[in-house]
Amino acid sequence: MNFEEISKRRTFAIISHPDAGKTTLTEKFLLYGGAINLAGSVKGKKTAKYAVSDWMEIEKERGISVTSSVMQFNYEGFCINILDTPGHQDFSEDTYRTLMAADSAVMVIDAGKGVEAQTIKLFKVCVMRKIPIFTFINKLDREARDPFELLDDIESVLGIRTCPVNWPIGSGKNFKGVYDRQTKQINKFTAANAGMKEVDTQLIELDDNKLDDYIGFDYADILKNDIELLDGASDELDMDKVAVGELSPVFFGSALTNFGVQTFLERFLRMTSSPLKRKTHEGYVDPMKDEFFSAFVFKIQANMNKAHRDRIAFMRICSGEYDAGMEVIHVQGNKKIRLNQSTQMMADERKIVEKAYAGDIIGVFDPGIFGIGDTLTTVNNVEFEGIPTFAPEHFARVRQVDTMKRKQFLKGVYQIAQEGAIQIFQEYNTGMEEIIVGVVGVLQFEVLTYRLKNEYNVDVKLDKLPYEHIRWIDESSTVDIDKIQGTSDMKKIKDLKDRPLLIFTHPWSVRMVEERNEGLILSEFGKN
Ligand code: G4P
Numbered sequence: 105m106n107f108e109e110i111s112k113r114r115t116f117a118i119i120s121h122p123d124a125g126k127t128t129l130t131e132k133f134l135l136y137g138g139a140i141n142l143a144g145s146v147k148g149k150k151t152a153k154y155a156v157s158d159w160m161e162i163e164k165e166r167g168i169s170v171t172s173s174v175m176q177f178n179y180e181g182f183c184i185n186i187l188d189t190p191g192h193q194d195f196s197e198d199t200y201r202t203l204m205a206a207d208s209a210v211m212v213i214d215a216g217k218g219v220e221a222q223t224i225k226l227f228k229v230c231v232m233r234k235i236p237i238f239t240f241i242n243k244l245d246r247e248a249r250d251p252f253e254l255l256d257d258i259e260s261v262l263g264i265r266t267c268p269v270n271w272p273i274g275s276g277k278n279f280k281g282v283y284d285r286q287t288k289q290i291n292k293f294t295a296a297n298a299g300m301k302e303v304d305t306q307l308i309e310l311d312d313n314k315l316d317d318y319i320g321f322d323y324a325d326i327l328k329n330d331i332e333l334l335d336g337a338s339d340e341l342d343m344d345k346v347a348v349g350e351l352s353p354v355f356f357g358s359a360l361t362n363f364g365v366q367t368f369l370e371r372f373l374r375m376t377s378s379p380l381k382r383k384t385h386e387g388y389v390d391p392m393k394d395e396f397f398s399a400f401v402f403k404i405q406a407n408m409n410k411a412h413r414d415r416i417a418f419m420r421i422c423s424g425e426y427d428a429g430m431e432v433i434h435v436q437g438n439k440k441i442r443l444n445q446s447t448q449m450m451a452d453e454r455k456i457v458e459k460a461y462a463g464d465i466i467g468v469f470d471p472g473i474f475g476i477g478d479t480l481t482t483v484n485n486v487e488f489e490g491i492p493t494f495a496p497e498h499f500a501r502v503r504q505v506d507t508m509k510r511k512q513f514l515k516g517v518y519q520i521a522q523e524g525a526i527q528i529f530q531e532y533n534t535g536m537e538e539i540i541v542g543v544v545g546v547l548q549f550e551v552l553t554y555r556l557k558n559e560y561n562v563d564v565k566l567d568k569l570p571y572e573h574i575r576w577i578d579e580s581s582t583v584d585i586d587k588i589q590g591t592s593d594m595k596k597i598k599d600l601k602d603r604p605l606l607i608f609t610h611p612w613s614v615r616m617v618e619e620r621n622e623g624l625i626l627s628e629f630g631k632n
Contacts, residue, residue, distance in 0.1 A: 105395040105424070105425070106461065107392055109183070109461045110379055110391050110392065110461050110462045110463055111378045111392065112181060112182055112183045112378070113182075113183050113185065113378055113379050113461065113462065113463025113464065114182050114183070114184050114185070114207070114208075114373055114376055114377075114378065114463075115184075115185040115187065115205070115206055115207045115208075115379065115420075115463045115464070115465070116184075116185070116186065116187065116206050116207060116208045116210055116376060117186075117187040117188075117189055117202055117203050117205075117206040117208075117209050117210070118130060118186065118187075118188070118189065118209070118210045118211075118212060119189055119203070119209050119210070119211050119222075119223065119226040119227070119230070120211065120212035120213070120222070120223060121213075121214070121220035121221060121222040121223050122222065123214070124212045124213055124214040124217070124220070124223075124243075125212050125214065125242040125243060125359045125360070126189075126212050128242075128359040128360055129210075129212055129240060129242065129359040129365065130175070130186060130188065132359055132362055132365045133177075133179075133184070133186065133365070133369055134175065134177060134186075136179055136365070136369060137177030137178060137179040137184060138177070138178075174186065174187055174188065174418070174465040174467075175188060176464070179369070179373070180373070182373050183463075183464075184373070185463065185465055187202045187203075187205060187206050187465065188202075189202050189203070189226070197493075197494050197496075197524055197525075197543075197544045198403055198524070198525075199226065199544075200226070200229050200494040200544070201402045201403055201476065201491055201494075201524065202402065202403065203226065203229045203230060203233065203235075204229075204233065204402050204491050205402040205403075205418075205420035205465060206235065207235060207236075207376070207377050207378075207379060207380045208235050208236040208237070208238065208376040208377060209226075209230045209235060209236070209237050209238070210237075210238050210240060210372065211223060211226075211227065211230075211237055211238065211239045211240070211352070212240050212242050212359075213239060213240070213241050213242065213254070213258070214243050215241045215242060215243045215244050215246070215248035215249060215254065215272075215275065215356070216243060216246055216247060216248055216249060217249075218249055218253070218254055218257040218258075218261075219257050219258055219261045219262060223262075224261065224262065227262050227264075229494075230349060231262075231263075231264070231349055232492075232629075233349075234348045234349045235349055235380070236346050236347055236348075236349055236352075236375070236376055237264065237349050237352045238352060238353055238355070238372050238376065239258065239266065239352045239353070239355065240355050240356075240357060240359075240368055241254055241272075241354060241355065241356045241357070242358065242359050243358060243359075243360070244272050244275050244279050244282075244293075244356055244357060244363070244364075245275075245276065245279050245293075245295065245358040245360065245361050245363070246275065246276050247275055248272070248275035248276065251268070251271065251272055251330075251356065252330075252333075255338075255354065258352065258354070264349065264351065264352050265345070265350060265351045265352070266339065266351070266352050266353075266354050267338055267339045267340065267341045267342075267352070267353050268285065268334060268338060268353075268354045268355075268356070269284070269285060269286065269341070269353050269354060269355050269371060270282040270284045270285060270291075270355055270356055270357075270364070270367070271283045271285065271330060271334065271356065272356040273290065273319055273323050273327050274319075274323055278323070279293050279358070280292065280293055280318075280319040280320070280323050281293040281319065281363075282356050282357065282363075282364055283310065283327060283331065284367070285331075285334070285335075287307075288309070288310050289307045289308060289309055289310070290307065290308040290309075290310065290315070290318070290319065290327075291305055291306070291307060291364070291367070292305075292306040292307075292308060292318060292319070293358075293361075293363055294306070294363070295358070295361035295362070295363060306318075310327075310328075310331075339351055341353060343375065346375065347377065353372075353375060355367070355368045355372075378391075378392075378463065379391040379392075379422070379462045379463035382398075382400075382422040382423075382488060383488065383489045384479075384486055384487055384489065385487050385488075385489065386485065386486070386487075389422050389423045389486060389488075390423065391422060391423045391424075391462035391463065394423040394424065395423070395424055396423060396424050396481060396482045396483040396486075397421070397423065397424035397425060397426060397430065397432060397480075397481060397482045398421070398423045398424060398479065398480070398481040398482075398483075398488070399419040399420060399421045399422055399426075399466075399479070399480045399481070400419060400420060400422065400477060400478065400479050400480070400488040400491075401417045401418065401419045401474050401475070401476060401477060401478045401480070402418060402419065402420055402476065402477075402491060403417075403418040403476070403524070404416070404417050404418070404470060404474060404475075404476060404522070404523040404524060405418065405467070405523070406519075406520070406523050406525075406555075406559075415469075415470040415471075415472060415474075415523065416467040416468065416469065416470060417467065417468055417469075417470040417474040417478075418465055418466070418467045419465065419466060419467075419468065419480060420464075420465055421460055421461065421462050421463065421464050421465070421466065422462055422488070423462045424461075424462060424482070425459065425460070425461055425462075426443065426457070426459065426460040426461070426464070426466060427458070427459060428443075428444070428457065428458045429442055429443070429444055430442070430482075431443075431482075432480045432481060432482055433480065433481055433482065433483075433484070434473065434474070434478065434479075434480055435478065435479040435480070435481065435486070435487050436474075436475060436478045436479065437473055437478075439473075441473070441480075443466075443468050443480070444468065444469055472519075475522060476490075476491055476523075476524040477490035477491040490631065492630060492631065493527065493576075493629065493630035493631065494544060494629065495544075495573070495574045495628055495629070495630075496527050496542030496543050496574055497543075497544060497545075497572050497573075497574075498542070498543050498544075498545075498546050498548075498549070498568070498572070499529075499540055499541065499542050499543075499568070499569040499571045499572075499607060500540070500541050500549060500566045500567055500568045500569055501538055501539070501540055501541075501566070501567045501569060502517065502539050502540075502541050502552070502564050502565070502566050502567075503538065503539070503564065503565055504562050504563065504564055504565075505562075505563040505564065505565055506562070506563065509561075509562050512560045512561065512562050513556070513560070513562045513564065514539075515560065516555070516556045516559065516560035516562055517539060517541070517552075517556070520552060520555060520556075521600070525548060525551065525552070526541050526542070526543050526548055526552055527541070527542040527543070527599070528540070528541055528542075528599075528600060529541075529542060529597040529598060529599055529600075529605065530597065530598055531597060531598075532585075532596035532597050532598045532604055533586070533596075533598075540569070540597055541566075542574065542607075549566055549568075552564075552566075553566065569607075570593075570609045571593075571595060571607035571608060571609055572608070572609060572611075573607065573608040573609075573610075573611055573613075573614055574605055574606070574607050574608075575605065575606050575607075575608075575614055575626035575627060575628065576603070576605050576626065576627045576628075576629070576630040576631070577603070577604050577605065577606065577624065577625070577626060577627075578625035578627045580625055581623060581624050581625045582623035583621050583622075583623045583624045585604050588606075588617070588621050588624065589617070589620040589621055590606070590617055591608070591610075591613040591616055591617055593608055593609035593610050593613050594606055594607070594608050594617060595607050595608075599630070603630075605630070606626065614626065
């Protein structure tokens with residue numbers, strides 16, 4: 105077993121609010137890894153090229169990325185897998201699921217804005233998984249908020265402690281550079297031109313008597329004060345806390361001008377973990393001990409090739425090695441199958457993979473048998489814990505315009521739901537057969553309409569519903585579902601497995617219903 109290959113793996117996701125600079129940072133990483141020649145090819149809005157992950161017309165029309173992809177490259181002895189998460193506001197459940205396949209997360213924050221809405225949602229998933237979170241505070245070449253204030257923001261809004269690894273000196277027009285708290289050196293700011301890998305670095309010792317000349321008397325003074333304050337008050341870089349996501353190492357820089365990116369990448373790669381153990385129903389699978397192959401499906405992408413109406417199931421390998429054509433057990437299907445046609449994203453192209461290791465993500469051809477969270481393994485008795493169902497925030501009643509097409513409509517809706525692109529529900533005990541669709545981002549409604557028309561030849565009518573909050577009724581609840589005392593903005597629905605759920609228009613009604621019904625336990629995440 106090639107444990108050396110596995111220990112080289114670093115599999116992480118980059119999360120951010122749209123426009124914070126996730127794409128730019130990813131591009132710079134790829135540039136260092138030599139995976140692309142010129143930064144700008146991941147999503148060059150300017151060059152009118154689209155993200156490597158773009159595949160649907162709707163993405164092209166809008167120039168945004170709806171689906172997530174994986175990029176692999178090597179850098180200084182590490183084999184890096186970046187799980188790209190769609191950055192658009194209307195992102196889907198795939199974004200959350202992608203985080204289930206990562207061993208750590210890089211959180212990009214705009215220094216002018218601080219923590220933004222999208223970051224909070226994604227962050228919650230990282231916290232649930234207790235994975236390390238590294239923070240890159242970006243755009244220091246622009247007017248930024250006070251760095252202490254930014255840290256406060258992260259700590260109070262996200263509820264995680266922070267430890268700055270470096271510290272900015274000024275910002276915007278007055279951005280002088282960053283002070284490295286470990287080497288105690290100042291890296292003077294110089295911007296690299298677009299696509300350039302190397303930035304001229306000028307390192308200055310903090311006690312250099314020419315410091316005032318280099319960064320100006322005022323800034324030298326502020327810096328010294330800041331450092332004194334930091335050394336006295338900030339958390340120590342306790343790697344045990346980092347490992348469980350309680351403390352986030354923070355880096356400041358500017359992705360666009362390529363400043364601070366390389367230091368960040370190098371430090372981050374050393375601090376973050378190699379492939380983590382993964383929980384099964386029986387215990388853990390350990391990539392550094394277990395030799396058998398095991399993987400779980402975290403994403404299903406349909407119709408990569410429209411002519412064939414095929415699907416690709418993306419899986420994260422949790423232990424062992426993958427060899428093209430190998431035979432594995434598909435646990436949920438209770439069947440032996442051959443894993444063929446595995447593809448992997450290599451920066452800007454899709455390649456056929458012959459071999460892959462724990463930590464890697466592979467996409468295999470799916471004839472329609474896989475579901476989200478499914479386990480594939482070469483041994484018996486291994487089944488990974490499923491991926492939670494994430495709360496949809498938008499709901500609509502959907503029906504086909506042409507009543508003769510009910511069958512196609514249902515087939516389409518069910519298949520798209522199986523891929524995990526939408527969730528479907530029905531009225532609870534009203535006898536009505538209407539389909540209620542729940543999505544995480546409203547763009548998914550458009551994707552659904554588009555796909556039903558294009559792939560199933562069905563026109564649909566969508567009536568949006570006012571509900572925004574969903575709660576699963578936990579199995580341990582001791583209430584009679586039919587007798588739940590609700591609020592006027594609450595509705596009972598059921599999922600495909602007939603499990604009851606409650607949806608609400610107002611967030612405060614959730615608490616109210618819990619208070620009114622003793623023994624009712626509501627959950628924010630559902631079981632698959
Ligand atoms: P996202 O993936 O998180 O949505 O953000 P993206 O990297 O696309 O960056 C959003 C915008 O912010 C882009 O500008 C990008 O050039 C800019 N940007 C990213 N990092 C920095 C930085 O360190 N400093 C400054 N000043 N700007 C930065 P745009 O005009 O929207 O797009 P484009 O036309 O440049 O592609």
